[in-house]
Amino acid sequence: MRGPERRRIARELAEQHGGVVSRAMLRRVGIQRNHVASEVHAERWALHGDATVAVHTRPLTREEQLWRAVWEIGPDVAVLDGVTALQVAGLQHFDEPAIHCSVVHTARVVWPSGVSAHKVIRRVPGETVPVGIPRTRPAVAALRAAHWAVSDR
Incomplete structure (x- = not known):
């Protein structure tokens, strides 16, 4: 899965949860741990624990x-x-x-x-x-x- 498509899918999932998504939800749509690591490394996403991924880098609401x-x-x-x-x-x-x-x-x-x-x-x-x-x-x-x-x- 390419980066732009991955980010679009993750944003759509996160909209239902205020801007965050769980790793389990991401896995269900084909976004794997290495994809998340890549987005975090590029400072597009942020981790907030073991299970929570923010598809942004601002503080959590x-x-x-x-x-x-x-x-x-x-x-x-x-x-x-x-x-x-x-x-x-x-x-x-x-x-x-x-x-x-x-x-x-x-x-x-x-x-x-x-x-x-x-x-x-x-x-x-x-x-x-x-x-x-x-x-x-x-x-x-x-x-x-x-x-x-x-x-x-």
Whole structure:
């Protein structure tokens, strides 16, 4: 696959995720590790962990950071949770710089920087939103946000 075609395909994939894409997604469309390395070496793309590739070199936006958190932990086990899931659902005027993610307690994961780690006993059917960035539903997220809060305020 030639460079211009590779970059076009990667940009189209990344548009759905705010400007970042996972290495797994790139592999599925034929963009291999050496292709990514070439784009990074040419300073067209940037790596943000083991699984996240930005198809630009600027700092990550909040949406891109959220996708990065899920992909770096593991898209099959991690979901945004608590305050972060509420913010994605539309909560406004509440600033929380940390990204809150949860995984089932038996998952063995490495937590990336900037992510608040939470392990939960289990996932119940219907707990997560089936579209968009993996996250818990607002009702579940609100309960967990209250439980994980550092103060009653």
